Amino acid sequence: MANSLGKLTKHKFLMMSKDLVSSLPHTQKMTKESFCSLLNRYGRIVVKPSSGSGGVGVMQIISMGKRRYAVHYGKYQKTIQGLLPTYQFAQSKAKGLYLAQQGIKLAKINGRPFDLRVMVQRKRNSEWVVTGILAKVAGSGFFITNIVESKGKALPLRTAVQQASIRRASYDKINQQIHRLALQTVYRLQKYYRIRTVGIDMGIDEQGKVWIIEANFSPDKTYFRRLKDKTMYRRIMSYYYGSR
Template sequence: MAVPARFNKWSKYKFMRKAAGLAPHLPATSPLSVSSFREMAERYGKVVVKPVGGMQGQGIFHVSCLPDGLYEVQHENRKIKLAGRRKTYAFLSKKIGSQSYIVQQSIERATVGERAFDLRIIVQRKKNSSRWIVTGRVAKVVGSGYFVSNTSRKGKLLLLDEALGRSSLHRLSRRVLQERIDGVALACAKTLTEHFPKQVIYGIDIGLDRRGNVWIFEGNLYPAMSHFVKLKDKTMYRRIKAYGEGQ
């Protein structure tokens, strides 16, 4: 069964790729096949294999090319080494079954305390308005031994400013980084709305690489508020709720 566009990572990627301002912020991505897996693995050395319609970080595999033709596949907090690309692809195919998947360039994310982190940015607008604003920002630090940053996998939540100050990017201007992050998130929302014109909220998943470059991982049309509920300071959660209720 086809995955509807609003949940379909590949469809949303294609929408965003057509926008000149967003294309440089998108990791290289292709539908998973024998040839695309070979090409992406050879080009980037590390790739992420994820379901087209997956949610909450489920079903994601991280694949690393190692010396001597070995491949390391990580799923959740478990890793396995396999000899050769064919065996690796066969292993993935068996795990995936009939689901549609994409293969994506893996981004070496910035870290907090040697653990990678990414960001969830909430962008909202009022009905019948074209003006988007950022109402929420949270950093998701991966749990020990994991690749995916969801808090259900022992991850940790931090306010963006705190995360940047404690991160491997601490020497860069936090103000400039936040402006870049907000700019990309807002551009992402505007582009997706060309295809989803009734949408009034997005949860944009963003990564920062080790040089501070901004990458778009996904645009969620139905973002969960759990990240903001779990923060000790509920200011952002209340702001997001109030903005949505004031339509």
């Protein structure tokens, strides 16, 4: 029987790797217990559909103290009093299976959070290669970084790191972390899935630590066409058609 393509299943497979555990945010199926436990523990969580993409249905909840919680949903923001009413609001918006995930305090560019899309590919009978990395910067008023949904922008990794609110890490150090984690991710996932193209969403926190948010097996490759330099886009498409 084929393994589920859901985000929680892939997360569980990645958690089996001792090399990846410290780079994976705590993630559970969303229930009242997991929602409250993770929010109490981390003070910031993201809830999202186990399947689907594009940032649709994703919410961020942040504890503001004195039992007040800020809920960010698209461009919509709301403050709710009490943990249980906050869960009930999130549950009312959730359609189908949802996950609760430790929130990462993402680095920002001009006050807007960004994360990364990392493409890892291989052709038939060849080794895995990181073929592209870019930063997805959230649009004004959004916390999600999906470029289409939030009307954000794509930037080369070096540009993003140079402009970002990252305190302790150089571009070279971050780039090395990304490559190492990306390859370790696909080495683990290939044990359970037949894959040749993987788009990994990663986050960089304000201390320069790189986190693995999720892995996608049908990633949007056109993000890379938004960059002025089309070299990565051409490489990605070459690998994509060469792997079929």
